[in-house]
Amino acid sequence: MSTTTLPPDGFNAAPKLADVLPPRKERGRIGMFIYRHPTIAVGGFMVSLFVLMAIFAPLLWTVDPTALAPARRTRPPSAQWWFGTDMLGRDVYSRVVYGARISLIVGFATAIISAVIGLTIGLISGFIRAVDAVVMRVMDGLMSIPSILLAIAMMALTRASVENVIIALVIADVPRVARLVRGVVLTLREQPYVEAAVAAGTRTPMIIWKHILPNTLAPVTVQATFFCASAMISEATLSFIGAGTPPIIPSWGNIMAEGRALWQVKPYIVFFPAIFLSITVLSVNLLGDGLRDALDPRMAKRI
Amino acid sequence: MSSSSPLLDIQNLQTHFGTIDGVVRAVEGVSFHINAGETLGVVGESGCGKSVTAMSILRLIQQPPGRIAGKILFKGTNLLELSEPEMQSIRGKDISMIFQEPMTSLNPVLTVGRQIGETVMLHEGLSAKDAEQRAIEMLTLVGIPAPARRVREYPHQLSGGMRQRVMIAMALACSPQLLVADEPTTALDVTIQAQILELMRDLKTRVGAAIMLITHDLGVVAEMCQRVVVMYAGRKVEEGSVEEIFLNPLHPYTQGLMGSMPKLGSSLHESGRSKLTEIQGVVPSLRKPIIGCAFASRCPKVTDACRQMAPAIEEKAPNHLVACHYAPRAAAAA
Amino acid sequence: MFAYTVRRVIATIPVMGVVALFVFSLLYLAPGDPAAIIAGDQATPEDVERIRASLGLDRPFLVRFLEWLFRVLQGDLGVSIFTNLPVAHMIKQRLEPTFSLMALTLAIALTFAIPMGVLAAWKQGTWIDRLVMVFAVLGFSVPVFVVGYLLAYTFALQLDWFPVQGYTPIANGLGGWLSNLMLPAVALGGVFIALIARITRATMLEVLSQDYVRTAKAKGVGQRAILFVHALKNAAVPIITIIGLGFAGLIGGAVVTESVFAIPGVGRLVVDAILRRDYPVIQGVVLMFSFVYVIVNLIVDLLYTVFDPRIRY
Numbered sequence: 001m002s003t004t005t006l007p008p009d010g011f012n013a014a015p016k017l018a019d020v021l022p023p024r025k026e027r028g029r030i031g032m033f034i035y036r037h038p039t040i041a042v043g044g045f046m047v048s049l050f051v052l053m054a055i056f057a058p059l060l061w062t063v064d065p066t067a068l069a070p071a072r073r074t075r076p077p078s079a080q081w082w083f084g085t086d087m088l089g090r091d092v093y094s095r096v097v098y099g100a101r102i103s104l105i106v107g108f109a110t111a112i113i114s115a116v117i118g119l120t121i122g123l124i125s126g127f128i129r130a131v132d133a134v135v136m137r138v139m140d141g142l143m144s145i146p147s148i149l150l151a152i153a154m155m156a157l158t159r160a161s162v163e164n165v166i167i168a169l170v171i172a173d174v175p176r177v178a179r180l181v182r183g184v185v186l187t188l189r190e191q192p193y194v195e196a197a198v199a200a201g202t203r204t205p206m207i208i209w210k211h212i213l214p215n216t217l218a219p220v221t222v223q224a225t226f227f228c229a230s231a232m233i234s235e236a237t238l239s240f241i242g243a244g245t246p247p248i249i250p251s252w253g254n255i256m257a258e259g260r261a262l263w264q265v266k267p268y269i270v271f272f273p274a275i276f277l278s279i280t281v282l283s284v285n286l287l288g289d290g291l292r293d294a295l296d297p298r299m300a301k302r303i
Numbered sequence: 304m305s306s307s308s309p310l311l312d313i314q315n316l317q318t319h320f321g322t323i324d325g326v327v328r329a330v331e332g333v334s335f336h337i338n339a340g341e342t343l344g345v346v347g348e349s350g351c352g353k354s355v356t357a358m359s360i361l362r363l364i365q366q367p368p369g370r371i372a373g374k375i376l377f378k379g380t381n382l383l384e385l386s387e388p389e390m391q392s393i394r395g396k397d398i399s400m401i402f403q404e405p406m407t408s409l410n411p412v413l414t415v416g417r418q419i420g421e422t423v424m425l426h427e428g429l430s431a432k433d434a435e436q437r438a439i440e441m442l443t444l445v446g447i448p449a450p451a452r453r454v455r456e457y458p459h460q461l462s463g464g465m466r467q468r469v470m471i472a473m474a475l476a477c478s479p480q481l482l483v484a485d486e487p488t489t490a491l492d493v494t495i496q497a498q499i500l501e502l503m504r505d506l507k508t509r510v511g512a513a514i515m516l517i518t519h520d521l522g523v524v525a526e527m528c529q530r531v532v533v534m535y536a537g538r539k540v541e542e543g544s545v546e547e548i549f550l551n552p553l554h555p556y557t558q559g560l561m562g563s564m565p566k567l568g569s570s571l572h573e574s575g576r577s578k579l580t581e582i583q584g585v586v587p588s589l590r591k592p593i594i595g596c597a598f599a600s601r602c603p604k605v606t607d608a609c610r611q612m613a614p615a616i617e618e619k620a621p622n623h624l625v626a627c628h629y630a631p632r633a634a635a636a637a
Numbered sequence: 638m639f640a641y642t643v644r645r646v647i648a649t650i651p652v653m654g655v656v657a658l659f660v661f662s663l664l665y666l667a668p669g670d671p672a673a674i675i676a677g678d679q680a681t682p683e684d685v686e687r688i689r690a691s692l693g694l695d696r697p698f699l700v701r702f703l704e705w706l707f708r709v710l711q712g713d714l715g716v717s718i719f720t721n722l723p724v725a726h727m728i729k730q731r732l733e734p735t736f737s738l739m740a741l742t743l744a745i746a747l748t749f750a751i752p753m754g755v756l757a758a759w760k761q762g763t764w765i766d767r768l769v770m771v772f773a774v775l776g777f778s779v780p781v782f783v784v785g786y787l788l789a790y791t792f793a794l795q796l797d798w799f800p801v802q803g804y805t806p807i808a809n810g811l812g813g814w815l816s817n818l819m820l821p822a823v824a825l826g827g828v829f830i831a832l833i834a835r836i837t838r839a840t841m842l843e844v845l846s847q848d849y850v851r852t853a854k855a856k857g858v859g860q861r862a863i864l865f866v867h868a869l870k871n872a873a874v875p876i877i878t879i880i881g882l883g884f885a886g887l888i889g890g891a892v893v894t895e896s897v898f899a900i901p902g903v904g905r906l907v908v909d910a911i912l913r914r915d916y917p918v919i920q921g922v923v924l925m926f927s928f929v930y931v932i933v934n935l936i937v938d939l940l941y942t943v944f945d946p947r948i949r950y
Contacts, residue, residue, distance in 0.1 A: 012615040014626065017332045019592075020372040021319045036323060141655020144931050148889030149907070149923045153663055156911055156919050157671045233780045237893055240782055243911045256782070263786055264794060264801070274783040282778035289774065363854055367762070388859075395856035402855075407848040412870045412945055422856045457946045473856065 043287030054100040062094035095250040102251035110231035115224040118177020126185025139175035147172035155243040218295035225288035309336035316373040344528035352537040396426040399474035403486035405466035409458035416454030441472035464495035536597040543623035553630040714921035724921035735902035741822040746829040754837020776831025785824035785897035802899035836879040840872040873944035881937035
């Protein structure tokens with residue numbers, strides 16, 4: 001029994017086995033991305049379309065969305081007025097295209113501002129115990145007020161403006177981001193590499209910057225995307241019940257609020273902004289779903 | 304090999320998984336059998352397909368993304384051809400299974416008695432009351448004190464060793480003919496390990512079940528098994544009686560496994576053993592088809608032939624099968 | 638168990654305190670002069686002063702807060718600026734339609750959402766799963782009032798199966814009550830179904846991948862028993878948690894739905910109050926709904942112990 005280079009009794013090959021599953025399809029880089037993250041691809045593409053529509057609204061065959069024309073009130077959709085005209089004779093198509101601006105501004109601004117404020121509060125209260133007790137009580141209290149009602153109460157006390165709508169929605173969202181970030185911080189603080197950094201005498205700001213912040217960005221981005229979607233719905237809802245952007249501004253919520261009185265006879269005034277709002281929110285939600293799956297596979301199982 | 308038909312006869316088992324990165328060939332053409340009443344050890348490193356083989360026997364593989372091919376003959380019936388309800392009536396009754404993780408393998412929101420009783424209610428049509436009675440008997444059998452009280456408790460109220468006893472009680476409640484035990488003692492303390500093994504050996508003789516014991520612990524194999532199957536990268540590389548495998552390992556991989564153990568027997572070369580105490584390299588990826596011998600990338604005796612042609616599994620000594628081009632044929636068999 | 642209950646109940650007190658403090662302080666935190674805003678653009682300086690005094694804005698914050706809190710604890714939510722009626726009384730009159738709507742919505746949502754989520758998890762990756770997920774994303778994306786109009790247009794205006802708007806008290810017969818509430822409840826239920834179906838699916842997927850589900854399968858337990866006995870009970874805690882949290886959305890949605898379907902409930906009351914800038918009414922409704930929300934989540938906390946024997950702290 002010695003190790004020779006020749007087999008003692010010739011080679012016998014094992015029988016070849018057929019694969020029992022079809023092979024993977026070959027895909028290019030873009031193809032693979034779409035295959036892996038279809039919702040990011042579709043959602044991202046559609047959100048970009050709406051952003052472009054909002055930016056280039058004046059170039060998209062629109063007229064002045066606030067131009068009154070009592071002579072041609074409530075015309076049905078036609079070649080001239082694609083989405084018809086409202087009861088003041090304004091071109092619904094132009095109003096809807098310009099309306100994208102308000103929805104997107106409110107959505108993005110609310111998401112970004114609440115993410116930044118919530119992240120700050122969450123980081124501080126995750127690290128400083130004295131702050132934590134008080135701040136989290138306040139956050140719990142704030143979260144106990146249904147957000148639309150919180151916004152209604154605030155809007156009732158301020159003058160209607162886009163900024164105030166954003167502020168009202170941010171106040172409702174901040175506690176949720178703060179809670180999320182604080183949770184992440186508390187988990188991370190227990191991690192061996194963070195404890196090691198603490199033991200090695202790394203200063204707290206450095207620990208937050210190097211170890212904590214990078215790990216909170218993924219969940220906060222995902223949550224911010226969903227807040228963007230819900231802020232757009234909330235803006236429309238507030239405008240719809242008369243507690244949102246001032247009626248003079250053509251936001252999708254306002255167009256629908258104005259169409260309300262006539263919805264049984266002229267449903268298209270409500271219909272078109274509703275379709276645009278729904279599809280925009282849908283795109284953002286798809287993007288959020290995809291980001292969540294891609295950034296945090298564990299979180300994909302929650303909610 | 305014995306000529307009487309075995310209890311379980313696995314032929315050319317292939318279990319593949321379709322993943323987003325391609326097909327994973329977790330088990331690739333494995334054949335072995337288990338005779339009634341015997342204990343067969345299946346050994347190999349983690350990820351070598353031992354557990355997937357076990358799960359394939361009971362068809363616990365999600366299909367899709369998994370796919371099982373080949374034949375799994377249990378008392379002559381191909382389990383892969385049974386309908387799902389037919390399979391359900393076999394699981395837990397004729398073939399049952401014990402898993403590695405006693406801490407997570409019991410349902411946390413159902414009482415222990417309910418979980419043991421469920422098996423006999425399903426397979427023997429017992430009433431809930433009789434099932435609880437049986438559960439108490441089973442708990443007594445596996446040596447859990449105060450069974451009448453424990454039967455109403457939840458898993459989180461039991462220790463790890465106790466939970467594994469409950470798992471054994473559950474698996475044996477219907478007196479199965481085959482018990483598949485997937486690393487039953489790995490997660491337990493050493494002292495508890497010995498107790499659980501002792502319990503399994505004791506119950507095996509009482510119930511008369513055959514055991515397929517999956518483990519990476521060669522000590523457990525030496526203690527419990529009559530025959531051994533060695534797996535590597537989803538393939539069977541060697542099979543034989545415990546004595547043959549331990550005293551005369553023929554496959555370089557098996558030799559490596561033995562080399563990482565305290566000295567057993569004296570069949571290894573002094574020079575070879577010191578080289579083989581550690582198996583160099585890593586297990587090849589199962590995502591790509593392996594050309595040639597699966598062990599080629601780590602084998603100290605590798606030649607070009609190994610890299611190009613997968614060795615057939617051949618009987619190189621009586622009741623001793625090896626898949627290696629260079630495994631010497633024993634003089635008696637030649 | 639008893640200690641747990643007591644602790645949970647006590648824990649809600651500071652939360653309610655913060656809610657009260659915040660709702661009250663809004664008057665002071667709001668930029669500009671709330672009295673002037675509430676009085677409106679045509680108001681005389683005397684009107685503004687009268688409103689300022691009635692809101693108590695002329696007195697120190699803490700004194701005013703404690704006074705207000707004391708009265709709220711006695712069930713006095715102040716007086717409406719517009720009708721001069723006690724707010725508590727106005728709310729009480731409107732409770733039945735609102736709670737009817739929410740109860741029916743909850744019933745519809747649970748009936749559909751949980752089986753949908755379980756089915757989607759079981760058939761993960763198939764067209765059934767995709768259908769449920771598409772429905773869930775749509776539920777989150779289409780505003781409640783849009784769904785409301787869509788349903789009203791189709792099933793009331795076109796098909797004439799249900800009344801377009803209005804409300805019939807339950808005392809006048811279950812049939813009228815149901816036919817009036819069916820469309821609003823379905824409209825409002827959309828988001829809630831989406832929310833619950835999604836969490837049910839996600840939690841079930843996680844539970845179904847657990848070792849104990851594999852154990853149950855290895856015992857020969859059938860698919861239905863695995864889903865509804867072994868898995869669903871383990872998934873219950875996250876599901877009821879999301880139901881509790883989702884109640885906030887239900888409340889917000891009820892406000893809008895009542896407007897769409899002209900249901901004379903608390904939501905309608907608050908929307909009318911917005912147009913009249915009747916802040917005491919808004920304040921009272923916000924406080925009442927927040928209280929309901931906190932209580933619902935307290936009940937959820939207490940339900941945990943029913944589903945999970947490990948929760949006993």
